[in-house]
Amino acid sequence: MDSIISDKSNVDSDLYIPPTDSFWEIGKYSRVVKRCDDGNKLTTDLISMIGERAELEKSFSKMLKSWSKKWSEYVAKSSEFGSMTSAWKAIMAEADATAEVHQNVHDDLQNDVIPSVKSWQKGKYVKSMMHVKSTKEFDEEFKRAQKPWAKLYGKVDKYKREYHVATKSLKTAETQENNSKLDSSVPQDQRAKITERVDRCRKEKEAARTKYAEALQDLNRANPKYMDDMNDVFIRCQTFERDRLVKFQEFLANTEKCLDISHRLKAPIVQQFSQTIENCDPDKDLSWWSDTYGATMKMNWPVFEEPTNLDHCHHQPQSQHNYFSYSGDLSLGYDICYRRPLAQIVSQTNAAVLVVDSYATIRRSMRRTAAVVTRIRRDLAKREEYSESHRTLSRRGKGDIERENSVIVTAIRSNNNGPPNFASSSDNRLLNHILINGKIRHTLPYQTDDVIIRRASTVFIEVRNIQSTVVIHFDPLTSRIYIKLHPSFFNQVRGLCGTFNYVTKDDFLTPNNVIETNLVTFANAYLASSCSIPDQQIDTCFNFPANEHSARTECTNLLKHSIFSSCSPLIIDPTFFITSCIRDLCEDQSTIHRDQVKCSAITALAHACALKGIIIDWMSNKTLASTCQIINYGQCGLTSRADYSECVSECQSFCTDIDLVPSSCVNQCLPGCTCGVGQFYDEHSHVCRLQQECSCYESQSEQYIHPSHSFLVQTPIVSNCSCSNGSLQCTSFDHNQCSSTQIYSLNTTFCPRTCTNYLSHYDCGLYGPGCTCPSGKILLDSTSHQQKCISIEECPCQYNRQIYIENETIIQNDHGCQNCTCKKGGLWSCKKFSCTKTCTIFGHSHYQTFDGLYYKFPGLCQYILVKDINNLFRILTQNIQCGINGQVCSKNIIIEYNGVTIDLIRERPILFNDIELSNYQNQPIQFGRIYIYQLGIYTIIKTDDFIVKWDGQTYVDITIQSNTEMSGLCGNNNDNFDDDFKSSNGASQINVFDMAQSWQTSVQCTSEKNQSLNNDPCGDSLAHAQRRIWAQHKCDLIKIKSSIFNNPFEICIEKMETHLIEKYYQACLYDACHADHGGDCESVCTVLSAFAAECQSIIKTPIIKWRTSDRCPMQCDSGKVYMPCGPV
Structure with missing residues (x-):
């Protein structure tokens, strides 16, 4: 780098030789x-240079396309034949993709840059005449x-010459004298x-000397103004030229971006090319050829045949062929947990559930046991019509579910640190077991007419x-849990994974038909069994603050x-994974738990x-x-001859x-x-084997059968089975104390129906002696000490942890704008109405969309903040920096509406x-x-179509x-923030x-692409990290309920999610850590003001006075006083 700088300085000195005359001369x-x-x-x-490069890109693109066409026709x-054909085609596909990239480079240079x-x-x-x-x-x-x-300089020059002439004349006269x-x-x-x-001279x-001195004095007095006037023009010239230099830098940077094809070559293109080559399987191709055209084709060999019914046409036997149907990635036709590939990331102590149509997380302590309970009903497999009155994943019939019509699967992993082996336990504890209809299943697979339970890989x-x-x-x-549903389930499901209807606003829809705002209440609405449930979300990092720093460091280093x-x-944005990892690590810093949490985050x-x-x-x-x-x-395993991969075919x-696996x-x-090509993983011996070496699995006895071994299976029919090529070949033949509203029962379910869950209730399959409700009654609340049985019609409505009786109403402006009335059975009847939506921008860089x-x-740069679809108006925004660290201290807002432009x-x-x-x-x-006031x-700008509210600094909202x-x-x-990007x-x-x-x-303006990617709001520089303590002290007002000081936001903390x-x-920390000294308080105050506005919209009443003389003081004009929510 030093040599480069040295060379540059040498070049500069050669290019720029300072002139001998001065700019200030005439x-x-x-x-x-x-x-x-x-x-x-x-x-x-510059235009010519870029144009020539664009033509070179176009020429190369044409050459590649011509080459690809020629060889595609040849192939x-x-x-x-076979997979090798795909490999040939993959080369041409890569060429076409590359040609397209270079054509796009040409188009971008020719259509955008130039x-x-x-x-x-x-x-x-x-232009003006011949010059600019x-x-x-x-x-x-x-x-x-x-x-x-x-003009003054001319006088000085004149009087100087006269003085010099007079001096010479005097000198001559004195010499003569x-x-x-x-x-x-x-x-x-x-x-x-x-x-x-002499006297005269x-x-x-x-x-002459007096005139010369006076003229020079006049000139010197004029010098400052002369220099100011000249400098003013010079500065404008410099600005004019600087604009060119800056623009040239931008143009060249844009040219470089166009020429950088690394981001244009999409990873799937290259990987597909590579994967296609790797998938070439000569043995499989030759086998296909042999089956289709060669010696392994089926043949109806001639046999001696007696004449059959001669009165009918002879029925020609059809040839039988086995076809293997292959389809693409499941995610193309199926929604994963209704919307996203990642449905859940679950640690052994905490579950972080990603609600699919939104980014909200539900956290619930599971201690050290992770379990999955799955019900696949027979009528689900048949896909009967979904009933509007029942909200479970599968359609429910009336009354209790009969055991034989459903399969309940429970996979339990305990504190044991080994991989799940589904082996029996000698002490009756459930260690790494699968329960099917309440019965322990030691091995897999398991199959009925409706359900298959198997190992999809050695992990899943x-x-x-x-x-x-x-x-x-x-x-x-x-x-980890991943749920995939066929598109036929669109808008037919509810639960913690959302509604699968591509509308994020109704993901918190409860079984009683209301959209919850409280995350815990929403989750508890789908509670499947009685347990201790918190009344609010628990942030483990606040309970264990000493663990936060190490947790943040470890998780960020691993996942970045x-x-x-x-x-x-x-x-993939790693923020969700990092945040979940940090919160799980905060709870328990033991070595085993830490590695379990970190491994879960890495694998997810x-x-x-x-x-x-x-x-x-x-x-x-090695570290990961x-x-x-x-x-x-x-x-x-060392002896399995198998290798780990993130992409194993299931x-x-x-x-x-x-x-087991069908051809589809x-x-x-x-x-x-x-395993290698043509090999299978044998769970019995835990090694990779060829198909003929595979052992077979007999589900009734749950035993593995060695190749070529035979055995008898006793069912209503006796079957003689043998293991061949990993498949069982069988030949069968005929071988003929309680509350006043409850009652006591020896067969009581441990998962009772309640007013909260009766619409989504399912039978967990666990029974024993206990108290239960009489027929036709359900529990009012399974968590109450005074358990009361009532009829379904008596159930109250619930919303946001509040109880509502019949005919009471609520208004939901933030969740689809609807008016809901409580009906019998705890059901809400909701009607939509027109309401307003608000987009908010505040602080350094924080945005919240209409959805x-x-x-x-x-x-x-300057960006379009809002533009309506009819081009009636648009609102622009631009951050304005100040301070040595580039802190944003204001936002310029431009409103263009009906031919009018308003600048804030x-x-x-x-x-x-x-x-x-x-x-x-x-x-x-x-x-x-337009109204302005x-x-x-x-400052308010109000029209018939929108309202803009601006605090004069960095807070703006548009309604x-x-x-x-x-x-x-x-x-x-559109009520779906999943498509806001x-x-x-x-x-x-x-x-x-x-x-x-x-x-x-x-297009010339550029912004750095890494500014907001740091998950730690104070961790992107040493200067910011040093401000963390001060920032936390200031921002704790947002989330800490303290008995030491009076927090005016305490009511917000209690009611807000x-x-x-x-x-x-996090927004407060970010702005506080990125502010300069002097602008730091203003940055914090802007976020606190936004938080206060959010709080006020939730609690629906004016909040108490949060500004004080020490905290974000506001200077009012004479005769006025500050109020957090004053009259208009």
Whole structure:
């Protein structure tokens, strides 16, 4: 680097030789003025250079396409077959993709970069006759600035010459006088004349000197103004030229971005190319050829046949062929937990459930046992019509479910640290077992007419119905659960995973038909059995603050490891995984628990990447692999001849799959141990074997049968079975104290029906002596000490932890704008109505869309915040930085509406079509349909279509009608925040930067892509980390209920959801840590103000006075007092 700098300095010294004359001399400013013409020429040359490169890209693209077409035609006509044909085609597919990339480079250069340069040049260098207009203007300005000084300079120069002439004349006269005095021959009268001349010259010299000095004094007095006037013009010239240099830097940077094809070559293209080559299987291709055209084809060999019924046409036997049907990735046709590949990440002590249509998390202590209970009903497999009055995953019939019509599967992993082996337990404890209908199952697979339970890989257990419309994968080691549903379940399910209808707003829909706002209440509405339930979410890091630092460090280092760089953060955002890991680690810092939690997070992130087509070989990293060693995750064994992979086919990976997996099995990526081509993993011996070496599994006796061994199976029919090629071949033949409302019962279910769960209740299969309700009655509340049995019609309604009786109503503005009335049976009847929606921006970089999606984006360009679909109006925003750390201290807002432009700029009057407004602080000003006025600390712009509220600094919110379709950084306002990351061309984006940059108003402006990716709000620099303690002290007001000091937000903390509080707390930390000294309090106050507004909207009453003389004080005008919620 030093040598590069040294070389650069040498080049600069050669290029820039300082002139000998000065800029301040008369007319020497011409060099400065000439830069305008030079800049115009340089811009033209830049356009030519970029255009030539664009044509090179286009030419290369054409060459690749021509080559691909030629060889594609060859392959189509060639004799190649099988998987090798796919390999040939993959080469051409890669060429086509690469050609498309280079064509896109050409298009971007030709259509985006070059037009932007030309457009800028056209506006920058306006022509006037033979020169650029700015050249003439700057020249005239310099002339005007120099003219007064030049006039004085002319006088100085004139008087200087006169003074110099007078001085020389005096010198000559004095010399002559001295010579005459030495020469006695000079007459006296002539000497007198010489002396007179000397006196005259001396007077002339003094007079000239006085004029010269006075002129010079006048010039010196004029110098400051001259320099100011000239410098003013020079600064404008410098600004003019600096704009060119900055723009050239941007143009070249945009050119570099276009030429950088690393981000254009999509990983799936390259991986598909590689995977296709690796999937070439000569043995399989030859086997197919032999079966189709060769010696292994079936043949109806001639046999001696007696004549059959001669009165009918002879029935020609049909040839029988076995076809293997292969389909693509399951995620293409199935929704994973209704919306996302990752449905749950569960540690052994805490479950973090990702509600699919939203980002809310539910945390519930599971201590050290993770369990999955699954019910697949027979009528679910038949997909009968969904009943509107029953809200469980499967359709429920009237009354209790008969045991034989359902299969209840419970997978239990205890504190044992080994992999689940489904072996029996000698002390009757449930250690690594599967219970099916309450009975321990020691081995897999298990199959009925409706359900298959099997190992999908060495990691995952699979439960699915025969039609594979419901598929559940469960990892007992890391407690991960993935649920996949067929699209036929669209809008037909409810529960913790949401509603599967692509509307995020109703994911918290409870069985009694109301959308909950309280996360715990929502979860408890689907409570399946009695247990101790908290009344609010528990943040473990607040209970164990000493653990937070180490937990944050460990989780961040692991999940932001460079090995994930091809996937995270641009493809998969690791924030959710990191946050879940941190909270789980905070609870328990024991070595075993820490490694279990970290392994769960690592494997979940790796699998999420795999579902996106990016395979991470994280097991090759010793640090990551050692984290999972303590629970034996991914340990394939030294003698198994198997290797761990994140992408193992779930189709026919095990010997037991040979009999079990249908030909329609979808080849989905799952993590686990993989064998070589043509081999299967034998669970009996735990090694990879060829098919003919596979043992067989007999489900009735739960035994493995060695190859070629025979045995008898006793059922109503006796079967003689043998194990051949991993498949059982059988030949069968005929061988003929309680409350006043309860009653005591010896056969009481441990999972009673209650008012809370009766719509989603299922029979867990566990019975014993105890108290139960009489027939026709259910429990009012299973958690109450005074358990009371009532009829279903008597059940009250519940919402947000409150009880409502029949005919009471609630209004839900934040969840679909509906009015709900409590009906009999605890059911809500809701009607939608028109209401308003608000998008909020506050602080350094915090956005909350109309649909409620919160994200952070610290871009510094100008962006379209809101634009309605009819182009009636649009609202622009731009962050304005100040301070040494680039702190955002204000936001410029531009409103374009019906041909009017309104500018909101900090510490300046409102500009209405560039005209400054006044007096709107005292009374509203109306311009047609536009009202402008001051409301407390807020400036309000109100129209028939929107309302903008701005605090004059960094808080802005925009309110619209709920039925208005929108676009921009505020989302599209369709009650589904899952699609709020849409670019300006309508395409969905994964990364917030890609989404936001598409809404820039200028393609030349750039923002760094890594500003908001740090999960730690104070961890992206040492300076920010040093402010953490101060920031936490200031921001604790948002989340700490303290008996030491009076927290005005205590009522908010009690009623608001933990994830909402955490959002504002993290925003407060971020802004506080990124602020400079002097602007830090203002940053905190902006977030606190936003939090107060959110709180007020939830509790529906004005909050107490939260501003004090020490905390975010507000200086009111004389005669006025501060109120947190004053009259309009």
